[in-house]
Amino acid sequence: MKFEDYPVAASPPQGINPCDGCALRQLDAFLPASDEELKTIQSFRAGIRRVEAGGSIVEEHRPSTQLFTLYAGWAFRYKTLSDGRRQILSFLLPGDFIGLQDEFAEGQTHGVEAVTDATLCAFPRNKLWPLFHAQPKLGYDITWLAAREEKMVDDNLVTAGRRNAGERVAMLLMHLYRRAERVGMVRDGWVEFPFNQQHIADALGLSLVHTNKTLRRLQRLGLYKLDAGWLRIMEPHALETLGDYFERPLRPTPLI
Amino acid sequence: MKFEDYPVAASPPQGINPCDGCALRQLDAFLPASDEELKTIQSFRAGIRRVEAGGSIVEEHRPSTQLFTLYAGWAFRYKTLSDGRRQILSFLLPGDFIGLQDEFAEGQTHGVEAVTDATLCAFPRNKLWPLFHAQPKLGYDITWLAAREEKMVDDNLVTAGRRNAGERVAMLLMHLYRRAERVGMVRDGWVEFPFNQQHIADALGLSLVHTNKTLRRLQRLGLYKLDAGWLRIMEPHALETLGDYFERPLRPTPLI
DNA sequence: CGAATGCTTGACGGTACTCAAAGATTGTGG
DNA sequence: CCACAATCTTTGAGTACCGTCAAGCATTCG
Numbered sequence: 001m002k003f004e005d006y007p008v009a010a011s012p013p014q015g016i017n018p019c020d021g022c023a024l025r026q027l028d029a030f031l032p033a034s035d036e037e038l039k040t041i042q043s044f045r046a047g048i049r050r051v052e053a054g055g056s057i058v059e060e061h062r063p064s065t066q067l068f069t070l071y072a073g074w075a076f077r078y079k080t081l082s083d084g085r086r087q088i089l090s091f092l093l094p095g096d097f098i099g100l101q102d103e104f105a106e107g108q109t110h111g112v113e114a115v116t117d118a119t120l121c122a123f124p125r126n127k128l129w130p131l132f133h134a135q136p137k138l139g140y141d142i143t144w145l146a147a148r149e150e151k152m153v154d155d156n157l158v159t160a161g162r163r164n165a166g167e168r169v170a171m172l173l174m175h176l177y178r179r180a181e182r183v184g185m186v187r188d189g190w191v192e193f194p195f196n197q198q199h200i201a202d203a204l205g206l207s208l209v210h211t212n213k214t215l216r217r218l219q220r221l222g223l224y225k226l227d228a229g230w231l232r233i234m235e236p237h238a239l240e241t242l243g244d245y246f247e248r249p250l251r252p253t254p255l256i
Numbered sequence: 257m258k259f260e261d262y263p264v265a266a267s268p269p270q271g272i273n274p275c276d277g278c279a280l281r282q283l284d285a286f287l288p289a290s291d292e293e294l295k296t297i298q299s300f301r302a303g304i305r306r307v308e309a310g311g312s313i314v315e316e317h318r319p320s321t322q323l324f325t326l327y328a329g330w331a332f333r334y335k336t337l338s339d340g341r342r343q344i345l346s347f348l349l350p351g352d353f354i355g356l357q358d359e360f361a362e363g364q365t366h367g368v369e370a371v372t373d374a375t376l377c378a379f380p381r382n383k384l385w386p387l388f389h390a391q392p393k394l395g396y397d398i399t400w401l402a403a404r405e406e407k408m409v410d411d412n413l414v415t416a417g418r419r420n421a422g423e424r425v426a427m428l429l430m431h432l433y434r435r436a437e438r439v440g441m442v443r444d445g446w447v448e449f450p451f452n453q454q455h456i457a458d459a460l461g462l463s464l465v466h467t468n469k470t471l472r473r474l475q476r477l478g479l480y481k482l483d484a485g486w487l488r489i490m491e492p493h494a495l496e497t498l499g500d501y502f503e504r505p506l507r508p509t510p511l512i
Numbered sequence: 513c514g515a516a517t518g519c520t521t522g523a524c525g526g527t528a529c530t531c532a533a534a535g536a537t538t539g540t541g542g
Numbered sequence: 543c544c545a546c547a548a549t550c551t552t553t554g555a556g557t558a559c560c561g562t563c564a565a566g567c568a569t570t571c572g
Binding site: 077079081082083085086087089100101103104108110128129132133136137139140142143144146147148149150151153154155156157158160161162163204205244248251253 | 333335337338339341342343345356357359360364366384385388389392393395396398399400402403404405406407409410411412413414416417418419460461500504507509
Binding site: 452465472 | 549550551552553
């Protein structure tokens with residue numbers, strides 16, 4: 001089983017009305033869109049973009065002229081200090097909307113990098129306001145997505161600020177697993193886990209070495225398994241308790 | 257000089273068309289609103305609310321039925337772990353919009369607490385969508401504010417994850433000073449600084465004791481002064497460099 | 513097969529945490 | 543107006559968690 005096989009084809013449909021056949025939108029995780037909304041989204045969309053694993057989707061400090069919806073693959077938002085220390089701000093999964101913050105940030109922007117090969121739907125930034133104007137409902141949806149994303153950063157801030165190493169790792173594993181599960185990326189209890197330990201360290205605000213030791217400890221305790229880039233949560237309750245992190249089932253969200 | 261004397265009167269205007277005389281909106285920090293927008297905002301507004309220093313504006317885990325714009329005073333958003341560890345997510349100043357994240361969070365919400373006596377304009381949550389519908393421009397503005405707030409949380413996450421104690425304190429002092437300056441809360445180089453060291457520790461992800469020692473160290477270096485609850489930045493450039501944090505002048509933002 | 517990348521482990525040191533207690537400041541009631 | 547409590551700040555001592563350094567091992571890739 002390869003990553004590209006799901007949750008949907010790596011490429012969105014092409015042709016005249018590509019959004020009509022959007023496989024992502026079939027998932028329970030996303031709200032249905034009316035015909036009119038779909039038409040507006042489609043006219044908002046400029047095309048698709050592919051980025052290979054490790055490639056840059058949005059460069060730090062260089063505001064992108066496009067917005068994106070991640071269609072397939074894993075990515076993350078990050079910032080770096082001038083001496084190179086990097087902090088991953090949040091991870092991105094299919095359905096996540098990318099680039100809103102830049103809209104009003106004037107150069108102090110975060111970067112976005114693909115972890116796996118990724119496919120994105122691109123939208124020209126200068127059509128954002130016309131979109132709000134034409135379909136206030138879609139504007140409301142975008143605000144929804146922005147608020148949801150901020151909530152995730154809030155949680156990550158609590159993690160970096162107040163959890164110890166073991167709690168951080170437990171929280172992150174559960175968080176990533178639950179989110180992947182939601183968009184249909186879990187098969188038989190296993191989810192593709194394409195991150196290396198440097199990613200995890202940068203997300204948690206830990207050093208690489210300490211991240212490794214903490215991961216090994218939780219693994220030896222039998223809380224999770226990691227095999228050839230696939231993750232399986234063995235003791236979800238233990239991890240949730242350790243991390244003091246209990247993700248409620250999320251309502252379906254809009255998909256732009 | 258008392259805090260209540262500025263940046264504007266502690267109470268917004270009352271009467272038939274209270275928003276017409278909104279003193280906050282006169283500041284350069286905020287974009288002007290058209291008559292029609294002002295009218296819509298006014299009809300969106302349910303009234304004012306006062307919260308005394310230390311009081312709760314939004315209780316954690318209890319989604320509020322109202323949204324707010326902070327009109328006067330200082331406040332902060334926070335989350336606590338189940339054993340009581342608290343993380344301050346961001347600080348709130350006049351003009352900040354409160355409660356958007358809750359809209360879609362289903363109970364896993366942050367709390368909001370007033371640091372000083374605070375005055376807020378309250379808006380019923382169930383009129384948020386009608387507002388988007390009636391005035392897409394205001395919806396766009398709200399998205400703007402949400403994105404700006406997320407950018408602040410992003411910065412705080414970098415701080416908690418990757419900066420050491422001295423860098424954290426330097427960054428926070430400059431951040432708060434610049435933001436206060438922007439809404440006219442600085443007089444003769446001094447800004448009211450109503451936080452205790454526990455607030456700072458909770459915002460930076462440090463312990464109270466270590467926060468104290470770090471503050472004292474930077475103070476002994478002459479980088480800032482703190483006197484009777486008023487802050488003066490003595491060496492802005494040194495603090496910016498130490499914290500690797502250079503706040504660009506911000507464009508005027510919308511005010512809802 | 514050698515280089516590159518990533519994972520793992522040990523040793524050591526330092527930053528930051530905890531515990532404890534003494535000032536300083538503010539508020540309150542007799 | 544003073545006594546006392548409550549809150550906040552400050553400092554010291556001891557500790558532990560986590561970072562840095564270093565090196566060996568595993569895996570992949572050209």
